[in-house]
Amino acid sequence: MNNMQIKSLEEYHEKYALSVSNPEGFWEEIANEFQWMKKWDKVLEWNFTEPDIKWFKGAKLNITENMLDRHLEKRGNKLALIWEPNDPKQRFVRYTYRELYEQVCVFSNALKAQGVKKGDRVCIYMPMIPELSIAVMACARIGAIHSVVFAGFSANALADRIEDAQAKLIITSDGLNRGPKQIPVKRVVDEALEKVECVEKVIVFDCLGWLPHMEEGRDIWWSDAIAGHEKKCVPEEMDAEDPLFILYTSGSTGKPKGVVHTCGGYMVYTAYSFQNVYQYEESDVFWCTADIGWITGHSYIVYGPLLCGATTVMFEGVPTYPDAGRFWQVIDKYGVNQFLTAPTAIRALMACGDDHVLSYSLDSLKIIGTVGEPINEEAWKWYHLHVGKGRCPVVDNWWQTETGGIMISGIGNISPQKPTFAGYPLPGIQPVLLNQEGKEIEGADQEGYLCIKFPWPSILRTTYGDHERCRVTYFSHYDGYYFTGDGAKRDENGMYRIIGRIDDVINVSGHRFGTAEIENAINTNKLVIESAVVGYPHPVKGQSIYAFVVCEHEVPVEEQEFARAEILESVVSEIGKIAVPEKIQFVTGLPKTRSGKIMRRILRKIAEGDMTSIGDTSTLLDPLVVDEIVEKAL
Template sequence: MSNKQVTLSTKKYMPDPNYRKEAWCKDAEHAYQGYITDPDGFWARISHELEWFQPWETVKEWQYPFARWFINGKTNVSYNCLDRHIAGHRRNKVAIFWQGDDGSTRSLTYWQLLREVERFANGLKSLGVGKGDTVCIYMPNVPEQIIAMLACARIGAVHSVVFAGFGSDALHARITGAGAKVVITADASIRRGKTIPLKPILEEALINATSVDHVVVLRTQTPKISLLSDFERDFYELMEESDKNCAPESMDAEDPLFILYTSGTTGQPKGIVHTTGGYMVGTYYTSKYVLDIKDSDVYWCTADPGWITGHSYIVYGPLLMGATIFITEGTPDYPDAGIWWKYIEKFGISIMYTAPTAIRMFMRFGEEYPNRYDLSSLRLLGSVGEPLNPEAFEWFYHTIGKGKLPIVDTWWQTETGMHMITTMIGEPMKPGFAGKPIPGILIDIVDKEGKPVPPGISGQLIIKEPWPSMVRMVHQNEERYRLYWSGPENSFTASDLAVRDEEGYVMILGRSDDLIIVSGHNIGTAEVESALVAHKAVAEAAVVGIPDEMKGNRILAFVLLREGFIETPKLKQDLLYHVRITLGPIAVPSEIRVVDSLPKTRSGKIMRRVLRATELGEDPGDLSTIEE
């Protein structure tokens, strides 16, 4: 990591003062000082806005690098997402609006959602699933995916959701890594009007997955696919055979809620473990005070529940707030580039939380499509997944927000579980800057010696104090967990480079490790390289991320061929297809280059930064350790 002077823009937009007056957080600076004065008291006050079956005794215990939050508190996240609301005025409020790719719609009130969750929870129990067992969920973005997640939380089962775009090898690694007892899937997903079979991918992934006792299948196709009666069960038939009442399991605050696998830099994906109490408090807090969700809102996060954004800000945080959420399995440009704006008009969506990749795609189509629709229901815009570049900010602010709406550009990670840095509602917005650390979070930017860098100088972003929704463990890999807390003075290393200005606003510059963010998805270089090397023609492979105007980054692969193989267009297509069926379409390189050698250190480590710098025409930096 090198520390560079970064030229920072001073441009800012001042929001209408009424936004601050009406926001849940009316004075971010005052709230931040309250946190600094009494950190535990700050989090205690937030926790008391939720319901506990048994009150916690101590806010936190911190024994580096392990934290426990809300000690001895007993609660249930499903109860707080559902039962807590139906006891009051939200009983018949819509919890979920769903829009299918084919134009069909569905809605579920909080009462109806609770009934579905309870029956499916009992169905899981009938399959032998109990507290502490792991359930893998491999489904498209449909209400049943949320029902399955909440049902697991209700009975104390640990869910591990896998994005439905992953291929069989990636799915197999996640099923076996988590030791899933049951896998929940759908027969197919629908994308751009096309049916994409999921069950055949799962069937291949289940080979040698000895932990799996049962598969539950949501059958949407006609005629219905046949099931292996002893091993496979229909999603709704399982529910119909189950009792309608299921009391929530009393969960200790530190009991695991879910495992979510994120791409690793050493080949195997990492199973990030989040626990019940702290994650619940963190996602509730940020859904309320960052996203400013109100009872009157229709809220849309455009992510997929297969990623942490979907966990935290489609499912748990908004439902803890009693929000009406909108979800869709459709894509942003099908059947045309106006479909998302049509949804906003149709459902009266007031908060839109999306990715810079989508914003840049819409920029390419211009203002024609959004201008066809009435977007006046919108009151807040949000960005997530990667840095929001200034040009995308400007388009989002002026074209969609009409030069009036606040934009909360959020920085956080799978490991943090919740927002960490943003511009809170009512604060001045600066294009290109995420903002300041939110109340409750203490960060710094340091050089390679661990010393804080001055404004305008880039450095490594670190988090200096624990927070409630922090990762508790990497599943079956304590050594990897400890690496997260290997920063200066035992801080959390975020593996992101950043710079801040004189006012403390933080700009995220990108990853400092071997992860590539493509269209908001974290892709591990090692996973793609492993898939390439698994092909009989490839001896070695190296993968780098190259900036892309639309996707943020694209994947460029360099390969050395084995003896007896020669470079042909057909071989390159075979390699791309091999990655596609192994990891899924999101991990397919945009280009494969056949080379005679790769830059390596004397110890044999591939120097990806040299490949990337050469490709971009940049200075590759220190080459003293290169072999040749």
């Protein structure tokens, strides 16, 4: 895949210009790097009105043939997947490309034997074990549409997703390891299945040696399901526009949206973005710490790396177990060259002190990445200095579940870096800043609504079973544009900084501030580990700013006024007096989803004093945090 890798900043600008002037020719050349059962009749057909987007129209392929089969001749004995368990004392597992191919074929045949066929939906609710990756690829190989649900969601949340997709089969495990805890996964599935009727079979992997309830005629152990099946399975011929998977993301209505990605375009873009952002070389080891329950895990643990013939690391555990040196220990253990994690994890590890990271050499690292939310400057500098040792570029990835792959980012060590700025758009991505009236904002040092004006291959095609919701959510705000929902700034060099969700932009006396911008200012204060700010109604200013602040140590009541003054001083210093929070509440934690996203909707209700409509908090990482915040609200 090195033929599609950008080697210099000059080449980036050349490729970018070509991708804008001749997008179809640009993507056709990249698509030719892959193995197709039949080539396309037309590269692209699209409109953003319905929306109706088709890439590589008429082409036939199977994505797993490109991930596995085509590597067998040259890379059959190369490591494809390294699995690192939750407990460092437990043995790790490694699969070569040939071994992974055989495992996927065996499980593909097992799924077919259970009656799964092309177009059926399969829900996967599993821990971060190799069998999760194998299940994902087996579905893709036989043309079943996989819907991976993070194995931390409640039974109600799981039931909603099973029902919406009308899943025919579920793949799960008896339980899972997460740090010092063991969680009964199968029990959650059983509870969810009391609420739905579409599921015919449940395949259960024996992860912990437990003996969960197994319903006769419905539930089958993984080991029994695969028994006697061949190590070869002919890949199903798929149309480029056939759905590959559904991935649910939260929506403003509370009902999750099933984002649909398709086989051809998703394949081309995830491989291209992986190869370039991480400048992958043949002998490198790549590690993304995300869970496969999220899009980052789909694109940059499974699909992107394996399409490029890479060695990808999959981690079962958490960053602080058995201690806060776990990430760094794994990097040294496997000689990881490219490392991708979330700002939430970085800030949590910062709070544990520098000794944990200074105990490891980390000299194998070449590129370190961050994904999931804008990274504040303090965390960026700590990451760059202590993890990257001042020599590894930090690639700050901006993208979404809906985009399928990285859209704006640093490109390895090729492009310039600027803390808090994601960077340049990848070739083929045409971002614009719009004002409230939908007019494009030209020039440098500008701020506006971030939209994309031309399709890229891995753009979502629909929301499962509700195309109108896709149109309204992403394409109805501004005619002719994909609406990201984010605000952004563009500097004098054309680099983009994401300043937060549009509904997280606070308007104080006519001045617009992104939540990320104010949080970045607060987080520069030495007392602060993490913060979240929201707007709440103010009779004069329109909105005032309410800050929820997590400090390194609990601030005694008698010291809180002094600490507030210090934090306000940091905001004044970073932005100006107009951006200072009216209220600062010290909290021990923030309400977060299990992927680390701060639920500002909940904080906004608390700031407004509307404690009656906070809504369901059961799917949060720690629901008790909300009770504490409500009790001490200002």
